[in-house]
Amino acid sequence: xxxxxxxxxxxxxxxxxxxxxxxxxxxxxxxxxxxxxxxxxxxxxxxxxxxxxxxxxxxxxxxxxxxxxxxxxxxxxxxxxxxxxxxxxxxxxxxxxxxxxxxxxxxxxxxxxx
Amino acid sequence: xxxxxxxxxxxxxxxxxxxxxxxxxxxxxxxxxxxxxxxxxxxxxxxxxxxxxxxxxxxxxxxxxxxxxxxxxxxxxxxxxxxxxxxxxxxxxxxxxxxxxxxxxxxxxxxxxx
Numbered sequence: 001x002x003x004x005x006x007x008x009x010x011x012x013x014x015x016x017x018x019x020x021x022x023x024x025x026x027x028x029x030x031x032x033x034x035x036x037x038x039x040x041x042x043x044x045x046x047x048x049x050x051x052x053x054x055x056x057x058x059x060x061x062x063x064x065x066x067x068x069x070x071x072x073x074x075x076x077x078x079x080x081x082x083x084x085x086x087x088x089x090x091x092x093x094x095x096x097x098x099x100x101x102x103x104x105x106x107x108x109x110x111x112x113x114x
Numbered sequence: 115x116x117x118x119x120x121x122x123x124x125x126x127x128x129x130x131x132x133x134x135x136x137x138x139x140x141x142x143x144x145x146x147x148x149x150x151x152x153x154x155x156x157x158x159x160x161x162x163x164x165x166x167x168x169x170x171x172x173x174x175x176x177x178x179x180x181x182x183x184x185x186x187x188x189x190x191x192x193x194x195x196x197x198x199x200x201x202x203x204x205x206x207x208x209x210x211x212x213x214x215x216x217x218x219x220x221x222x223x224x225x226x227x228x
Contacts, residue, residue, distance in 0.1 A: 004157075033216075035218075040122050041122075041220065041221075042203055042218040042219055042220045042221050043158065043203070043218040044218075045215055045216070045217065045218075048215070056215060058215075091157050091158070093157075093158075098214075102148060102160040102163055103160070103216065104160070105150075105157035105158045105159070106157050107155075107156055107157045108156075108157050
């Protein structure tokens with residue numbers, strides 16, 4: 001029973017390129033959450049999705065960032081025209097229900113913008 | 115320019131001693147409080163949670179205490195081991211019923227001295 005799978009583990013992009021981060025939730029989980037973590041800081045909420053729906057994107061920058069969770073396949077966090085300030089660890093978590101508080105997190109994608 | 119991360123508060127504990135990690139929360143309407151452990155290079159791992167109508171909950175070697183009067187949460191780890199070295203985050207889930215966002219605190223780094 002695999003946990004939350006994120007790929008790639010490490011991603012290097014030049015300024016101006018696009019970054020695509022993938023998250024496959026645990027089996028049976030239909031709720032996905034994306035968080036961003038800067039070095040030596042806590043996790044900042046970005047977006048919450050259910051299958052084919054964005055429920056809460058209050059933590060996501062209005063420009064350049066988008067997220068989806070299609071009916072089939074993983075959830076994707078997309079960052080267009082990356083800048084150095086986008087360098088961070090991006091974590092995905094999943095849960096079987098929105099009322100469960102103990103999310104299961106993936107190992108994260110570490111994005112470095114050069 | 116580059117963003118400067120905050121330095122996490124650090125707690126150094128001798129192996130075998132008990133550790134107490136504290137956290138202040140902000141939302142008096144939060145209904146669940148959760149502790150996560152994050153080891154270097156990994157995603158956060160759920161440790162224990164507590165509902166707002168409780169003031170104490172015990173797990174294996176861990177105890178969480180909740181003081182709603184002063185909005186304070188603590189995690190006690192008994193007989194601390196080297197494997198407990200990690201960053202510990204408290205998190206709160208706001209409100210009741212339906213979807214409520216889980217918000218993380220800034221974290222405390224626990225260093226276990228052998």
